[in-house]
Amino acid sequence: MALIVQKYGGTSVGSVERIRAVAQQILLARQQGHELVIVLSAMGDSTDGLMKLALEIDPHPDSRELDMLVSTGEQISISLLTMALRQKGCKAVSLTGWQAGIVTDEEHQDAQVREIHTASIHQWLARGYVVVVAGYQGVTDSGQITTLGRGGSDTSAVALAARLHADLCEIHTDVDGVYTADPRLVPEAKKHTQIPYEQMLELAEMGACVLHPRSVREARKFQVPLVVRSSFQRGEGTRVGGELQCGISSAFWGIAHQEKMAVLSIKGERREEACSHLAKHFDTVGVEAEAVVSVSDCMQYSLSAHELENATAILQNDGKRLGIEGWECEQDMTKVTIVPADPFTEKDMTGKLAELPFPVRWLKPVKRRISCVMPSAMSKAVMQTIHRSLAMNLNAGRSKDFLL
Amino acid sequence: MALIVQKYGGTSVGSVERIRAVAQQILLARQQGHELVIVLSAMGDSTDGLMKLALEIDPHPDSRELDMLVSTGEQISISLLTMALRQKGCKAVSLTGWQAGIVTDEEHQDAQVREIHTASIHQWLARGYVVVVAGYQGVTDSGQITTLGRGGSDTSAVALAARLHADLCEIHTDVDGVYTADPRLVPEAKKHTQIPYEQMLELAEMGACVLHPRSVREARKFQVPLVVRSSFQRGEGTRVGGELQCGISSAFWGIAHQEKMAVLSIKGERREEACSHLAKHFDTVGVEAEAVVSVSDCMQYSLSAHELENATAILQNDGKRLGIEGWECEQDMTKVTIVPADPFTEKDMTGKLAELPFPVRWLKPVKRRISCVMPSAMSKAVMQTIHRSLAMNLNAGRSKDFLL
Structure with a gap:
């Protein structure tokens, strides 16, 4: 039995059908006996919809209020996924960033995780629950809601995996791993079985959007075993971490x-x-x-x-x-x-x-x-x-x- | 200078235009030098939309998760109104139920307010802010998000007014006061200038939906001076409270x-x-x-x-x-x-x-x-x-x- 943190992106929970499919994947991992902490993004492009509302009111909205607004997106997706899990008979509970004890600095819209008070998550896990945590968000020491900026849900997942000493952090996304190039542009691109933190970080910083650079840096810092895999199909995915030889190509x-x-x-x-x-x-x-x-x-x-x-x-x-x-x-x-x-x-x-x-x-x-x-x-x-x-x-x- | 709690219902904040109009009304009260705590419902029928999503996933969704879901509605409206206030140069801050210290019992979907830790609201007021609080929601002692059930935002407003010892609690709604009957059915119905708690409670319990019975009971219990008035036009409205003679009709x-x-x-x-x-x-x-x-x-x-x-x-x-x-x-x-x-x-x-x-x-x-x-x-x-x-x-x- 392992403790696994699984993150699912916005596309993966973009509709009721997809939420059900994610619930099914979680149940499979559950049936293998794993303890699970799930981190979610907001459904599809719902964050963009909220941003649009805000900009209608003020072209330069206050960043604290923007965090208050957009953090609702993940709160919606975690509650719906938790309902889907419970509906299938699985004990599950949703936690917002503040409920999960994710404490950040005061930098609204681009906050950094400072520490995570994991007591609450551990309590739910000990009672046999799958814990579904809102990604992308946290709370300051003074109780203000913050968001982590672009790619924030990846960062939430890695930060949680680090502080929970998870055995694995799985990033479930709309591609099935890290490729040598974007396969939509370079059909000959090959999927990596494994890639070191350093080189993943270079690719992420230079435009490969499979992982956000901040989450890779966080994973490197805490040596979190990371896997990138598809939300929609089972498969090996790509392991990120360790010191490796370049498997696919010794050139690049x-x-x-x-x-x-x-x-x-x-x-x-x-x-x-x-x-x-x-x-x-x-x-x-x-x-x-x-x-x-x-x-x-x-x-x-x-x-x-x-x-x-x-x-x-x-x-x-x-x-x-x-x-x-x-x-x-x-x-x-x-x-x-x-x-x-x-x-x-x-x-x-x-x-x-x-x-x-x-x-x-x-x-x-x-x-x-x-x-x-x-x-x-x-x-x-x-x-x-x-x-x-x-x-x-x-x-x-x-x-x-x-x-x- | 008075401390006034103003509540605006879902129709009053149903669109960006209406949110702007509410901000304008608040500014007027602000210019008269009042300290203001604003309590909001969710925008228009957004709560129904969230409920529909939940029921698609599970016809009998868990009530804790339902509270997690629907409480986002007020979080959206408070942040947008606060942006609109700030955009007009007014210092304003939004607070969720838990941030405002609204503690309830554990009865998800129909929670009762137990106490309100008003320190946070008082701090913001002391700094000259208009405080915009999410109605309809609270938090249990163990940190679970709850909602107060039907008419919950009225109850939030009255409960806040009681605990803040506000000079007045104004319920802004889509009618301009309490009438002798629903004017859409009985065109001859007359608006009351004032009505006692007891009789308002009878009317509310027997179908007059201008106020929710629970909020009237709360107002009676704490002797909160209540006014029902229109969100859309200025006017006297109807005062609720006190021992009165029946002004319009001594018969009913x-x-x-x-x-x-x-x-x-x-x-x-x-x-x-x-x-x-x-x-x-x-x-x-x-x-x-x-x-x-x-x-x-x-x-x-x-x-x-x-x-x-x-x-x-x-x-x-x-x-x-x-x-x-x-x-x-x-x-x-x-x-x-x-x-x-x-x-x-x-x-x-x-x-x-x-x-x-x-x-x-x-x-x-x-x-x-x-x-x-x-x-x-x-x-x-x-x-x-x-x-x-x-x-x-x-x-x-x-x-x-x-x-x-």
């Missing part, structure tokens, strides 16, 4: 991509000097801009399109003083990131990949990844080509060679 | 009516003896049956149609043994109740009203009211005739005479 762990990116090109005689000042300004206001590998007559940055406004405001205010003579924006860009099997040197990696027959712009490599940026229209073809090249190298037994 | 305080009633006729030689046993059986299972004033060959009871099933089950099981030879049911009946201005004697009241030109059946009079039951199709005409008769008696200066 995966290719992630981020859409709605932009490229900002900055011109000026003293542009290099200007840009080192600019980097500090960007940092101050939280604009994450990655530098593109040097091109002839300008400095280029890749950044998320929604940060463009902040970035250009800085250029308008301080550009002239910094010696910047002009700038250009390109939008509708996609950033593609490769997470290789081993640490690699900047020179080797860029050299090899630069031979790809696409006009992509490479970003300055980082320890465990290398990224390039391109117009979104060509990103699918680029990802397929990179994936095929790396897999070919693998097949030819030259995989390590390719990258190093 | 009002006429209430209950639809979906039934009449059960019981036959048998020993029917009187049988029925005294039957009354005990009805009492045991909670069937509220009122006896009709004796007719020749059978005993008759008026009861709510939804209790018929329970009542006939008793007759089927025990009828023969009790000497009951048969029974008949009439459905689609309406019970009409008159609450007179003064205590009256059974004989006088029945004697006078029995002269009305309708085939109604009178029920055995109770201290502060007299009721009759009839097919629903004729109830409107009966109510209009009774109202006119009593008002005529009033006009002729014979009002007291008529009833005594």
Whole structure:
């Protein structure tokens, strides 16, 4: 008998039928004798519906009140799933974030779990109940309801698994594991049996939305055994954690991509000097801009399109003083990131990949990844080509060679 | 400066536009310098929507889980109203039942308020905030979410007003006060300026849905000054409380009516003896049956149609043994109740009203009211005739005479 934390996402509980199906899956695990803590997201897109109501009232609603509002979404799904479990004869109880003892900091809309008072959950488990906990939410020391921000239910599940010393944390989602690339874009993508925390984190941070980076960081910190698997079908899924050899490809762990990116090109005689000042300004206001590998007559940055406004405001205010003579924006860009099997040197990696027959712009490599940026229209073809090249190298037994 | 508790019902916060209008009303009271605690119901028929979801999953859902589910309705309305207040520059904060310290017994779906820990509300008030509290809900000593049952938000408002020692409790609803009858059925109905707790309670118990009986009882118990007024227009409303003379009519305080009633006729030689046993059986299972004033060959009871099933089950099981030879049911009946201005004697009241030109059946009079039951199709005409008769008696200066 193991203690298992299972998390089901919004799509998995998006309708009464799906809630019933999830209840059935839980019963199977129950019949194997496991103690179960279930963590749920809100049903389907119900959170978006609540947000829309809020924005109708105030385009900039108060974050405490927003947490009060959107935390109802999970409260609805946990009660319905618990009813479905009870209806099938299974002892079950639902707990909100505060009832489950999930204490966070005061950062409404993006709170971090500080501690979990697990007494209540343990009491229900001891009485033989399946405990269904509202994900994505917690409570401050002073009793204010908070939410954990994007991907918050994954984080809730991992945090609970860590504090309950669970034997396993299963993330049930709408895909059946972690792939080498998004299979909708790269049909040849392969599912991993296992992937280490570090590389999962790189993929998650660079756009693989199967897991939220914060939950992976939390899992790494507490060494929580994590499995990503499908809500809709049984199967192995992907284990996340441990120090592993790359099973599928010794050349790379995966290719992630981020859409709605932009490229900002900055011109000026003293542009290099200007840009080192600019980097500090960007940092101050939280604009994450990655530098593109040097091109002839300008400095280029890749950044998320929604940060463009902040970035250009800085250029308008301080550009002239910094010696910047002009700038250009390109939008509708996609950033593609490769997470290789081993640490690699900047020179080797860029050299090899630069031979790809696409006009992509490479970003300055980082320890465990290398990224390039391109117009979104060509990103699918680029990802397929990179994936095929790396897999070919693998097949030819030259995989390590390719990258190093 | 007064401390005022204002309650707004579901229709009053049924849309974003109405929430904005309620915020505007609150601002007006705020500008007069009052401290305000606002109690809200869920938006429009959102609670029904949640109930429907629950019943899809389980026709007999667990009452604890049902409370978890439906209590989200008020959590949504309080956060949205608070956003609307803040958007207009008013300091405001929303509190759920548990955050507001509303402690109830363990009776899920029909909990009673035991005590209110008002410290949190007082703290927010002291900081100059309008405090927006979720009506209809509370929390048990062990931290389970409960709901107060039908009319629960009125009860929340009165309970808060009592424990906060508020100067006034205003119930804002979709009518502009307490009338002598439902104005949709009796256009001549008059609005009361004031009505005592006792008579308001009689009317509420006998079908006047402007206030829930439990909230009136709570108001009487704690002597809370209550006002019923419209959410949509300014106006005097009706004060509930105190010992008063009947202002509009010295003959009667009002006429209430209950639809979906039934009449059960019981036959048998020993029917009187049988029925005294039957009354005990009805009492045991909670069937509220009122006896009709004796007719020749059978005993008759008026009861709510939804209790018929329970009542006939008793007759089927025990009828023969009790000497009951048969029974008949009439459905689609309406019970009409008159609450007179003064205590009256059974004989006088029945004697006078029995002269009305309708085939109604009178029920055995109770201290502060007299009721009759009839097919629903004729109830409107009966109510209009009774109202006119009593008002005529009033006009002729014979009002007291008529009833005594």
